[in-house]
Amino acid sequence: MKSFSLLLLGFYSIANASTSSYQIENIAFPDDMPPEIGGLAFDKNGNLYACLRRGDVLVTKPGKDPSSTKWNVFATGLHNPMGMELIKPGHIVVTQMAEFTEIIDTDQDGVADRYNNLASDFGISGNYHETNAICTDGAGGFYIALGTASHNGPTFFTPRGEYSKEGRRGRNFSSNDLRGWVVRYHKDGKLTPFASGFRMHNGITRSPDGEIWCGDNQGDWRGGSPIYHVKSGSFNGHPSSLVWDPDLDGFGSPLFLPRKMLDDLHNQPAVQLHRTTMNSCGEPFIIVSKKFGPFHGQMLMPDENGRRITRIMLEKVDGAWQGASTLFLNTKELRAGGVRIVMDDSQKTIYYASTARGWQRPDEGLQRITYNGKTPFQVKECKLTTKGFKLWFTLPLAEPKKLKDQISVQSFRYEYGYRYGSSDKDKKDHKVQNLTGEGPYEIVVDQLEPSRIYEIKFDEKLHAKNGQSMADLNAPAKIHYTLNRLKRPETKHPATLSQKDDKIDVSIGGKFFATYNFNKLAQPIIWPVQGPGNIRMLRDYPMKKDTPGEANDHPHHRAFFIGHQGMNGANFWHNQFKNSGTVEHLKVIETRSGEDRALIKTLNSWKDNEGKIIGADTRTLTFSGDDQAHILDLEINLHATNQDLVFEEFKDGFVGIRTHPDLRLNPSPKHGVKEVFGKARNSEGTEGKAIWGKRADWVHYHGTIEDKPAGIAFMSHPSNITRKGEKPWWHARDYGLISANPFAPEKIGGDGEYRLPRGQSLKLRYRFIFHAGLAKDAKIGQRFTEYAKDPGHPTSLMPPHPGYPEDYLSQKKK
């Protein structure tokens, strides 16, 4: 086929951005061509491929003079292509609306003649908003970002792929198969779901170290413009796409799931870009070059609604990426609608593509940005410390001694919820208490809290030694650090996890602590559990039936278990009854390992004996400890997903353990337990058998286990619900059952029935201290005081549940 060579004359200007470090040039297109660029890629010969949203794919070899750019038409007829990767010269892959397409110039005449459908096993509703982007998977395949539909447009009567009425609800929606997901196209042609929860991830990038990154657009369920580190199986916050997650099947419309349940499922964005620096994210770009200024290894994010590029400084804290952001370029010389960035061979120049047709006034085109070698004055790096932040500047400061007074720190939170975007909420001014170092500089801030964004502002008086100020960059001199996780303290006893199929083993300082078992059981349990010195803490029966000296009573008392005798008619305490329900482990949401504590977060479904869903829970199990004690924290959020969740008043509930038989208060010769060594005491000073049915902050069983002094303390966090604010009620038996029950019958002194309205969540927190040594040395009272101050895991700021349409619409009619 003949290739169409077009010598084009276009407008041309060199625009010196306000920064003198980067030169911006416009690349020319024919005047009648809409240069709406959805994808950019260089081949090994230095040819630049650009796919245009109306369907053409152009190729050029950029020269020194951008005004004489000669474009060839390589391919035509694509439907709104927003993703492109180059395989080799004359061979590209493109994501267009309906399809992931391979385009090849088989006869090598410069014009493509073969268009292969690589993948189309995903839905397309007909909504204009469902564009797709790609990046490689590093293994011969690709990740595809499938955008959602917008309520500013309809679906067709005849979409492609399975249609979901539940997924169709909401502002941005996922009416058809896998919209709002990242899917993986494997080298062998298989397409598998990878991660859910996206609103509009217009761009996806694989970093040189193999991590997958997506930005998203500010909007519903997006307080700021988030950047996600996309992990396999993760849910990234926007609920609509959850209709295509089989684990979430049966909980009703994802849009109306309990807020805390969504929050617990949410893989928090690594970075939230502030509205003053970003409106909507284009595609992340990682600077692999050392010739493009002093920002090697960092990320750039173009703003598809603004004339600016933001720079992101990432670090790994407590096992996850988070970090700071600041403006990189902010100038009218840039076109608005920045979506894609690629770098050329020189490693000094990036090509910046913009398109905004359809969401704002068209400002389409291609520009190149070249570093001229003059170091800009900027914050080069910002890292979290245990007490504040460490700052590196690109240039030496003029007056480093004055720096402390030139820095101010504020923090705020973004809302997570249905509202479109969020203002800065819950603002706090922080004191810079101290500044040390001579570059890097370390600042100490009066308060560091997770789930907040810290804004570090620099006074205009701050200058580099060479006279440059940050204001020279025409950028507000500030950075925002998204603090999801605090830096963990140093430890000699790191808590580690290792998962094998349906079990996770926990060790403290390399010594076994516990195993979380989450499958093929009536409910997930923790067993076995060992204290320091390999002391077995809990009963083996019925998981293991031949342990000598154990009674075989109450087979439902399985080491560490969670349940209640009556919830909406189902029994989750006794596994052997006719109305016995099951707690089904659905997924491990997250684990953290290797720091001073390890953590397992899971999602579970509560089902009655007929398999009907009663509700759900998300639970976080946190493990820590040392040579004296192994500590387990349970934070369980119970979610009324399908109806009001009624905790009926029953004595048997809610979180229970069954101790090693040696810790029993009384023997049971009938059951073969002849001798026991246990004593019990609660926080109120009551001792022995009398602690049953009493109210207390904690109960402590202690004595000797297999001839070694040891004990177990079970604490209820003061934030747990109780009637009239009294202390919690304990179902603690002399035969070694200890359980905290907020729903015990009133006639035996309990709190009575509790009704959790549909759409709401109930949080319960407990701490277990499995200690070696004597009771008096275990300092349980002091440990409780510490526990009472522990804020637990952060909860996002969320607007209240809006209610269920079937409820509020029927009320309206009345």
Add this chain to the structure above:
Amino acid sequence: MQSFRILYFILSCTYLFFGQNYAQDYATKGYITFDTKPLGSIEKPLVLRTFVPTAGVSQEKVLANHSQGFNSPKYSAGNGKESTKEYQPIDGIPAAVAVNLGKTFSYAWDTTECRLLFAWTDGFLDMKNYWGTRESGRRKGFGYVPKLYGFVFYKAQGFHPLLINGQSIAEFGVPKYVGYSLGKDRLPTYDYKAGKHSISVKVNPGPATQTLRLDFISPSKEDMDFKSPNTQIQQIHKSPGNLSVVIRPNAGVRLSSDEPKVVIKEPTLEIGEHLYTSLGCIACHSLDGGKNHGPTLKGSFGAKREFLEAEPLIVNDAYLRESIEKPMVKTVKGYLAGMMPPYQLQEAEYDSLIMFIKSVR
């Protein structure tokens, strides 16, 4: 080529008549421009993946492998609540390929159904509602599906028309679209799989205006047939692994993307003559007495007609009107039933056409 030139001439007159102006940017420049009515040419066909209208093909049978969209409650992101008002789906095909060869021929082939959906002349797709103007770039909110303009002469009927070894491929499950190649003529040949069978098909303009030819290839040399209800099919080649059919017009709808429609008040002979060519009557009804798929118009008015299943009559105004509007009611002896598509025209257009037919002596 000669016939195409003549056709061009005729069609050019047509466009002048309707006062429409076609820039044919793509055909001359080789790239998509801001022009929202892009057109290819015989030499440079335009292949465009885009949303297209359904043009009324059967959702149940032709679009059998599509899912169904439903009304959905309106929603406020301000308070997270739904209301009793509803959003409604719109007409459209999500994953088709639209192809245009200039004024003579356009068609839409669907990658979900792996079949030709419809074909038309005299235009292509008006992308304005989708692409917006150069200045604003704004799509039309709930009506952005590109508008089909021109004269639709073929619409797919029934389930998938291809049979392999006597069995309809509709019975093989959802077909799987593989891709297309552009040949020397730059027309796409589509590859797809139906069950275990690989099939290639090329859609070509037919031997006469408002006809088309489909060339099927089965690399494994299967026996193929093409069957479709309410469609006149002429098999022009069949051998193991090969099948070519010519499809006659089975529809007759003139669609315009312009609003409002040009209203013709007074019937004239000139309009009648124009309609004779632009509607495609010319393809089957000669003016010189020559036999074709339909009776010649020469001397037809006032002549005696005998029918397959109706009483004979003398051709008059009422009969002519009926045979344009509802041609399936009576079929002239010696001709195949169901060949001619029904034509929905303005009153003055019917009258003009009848005036023209009367004039052919």
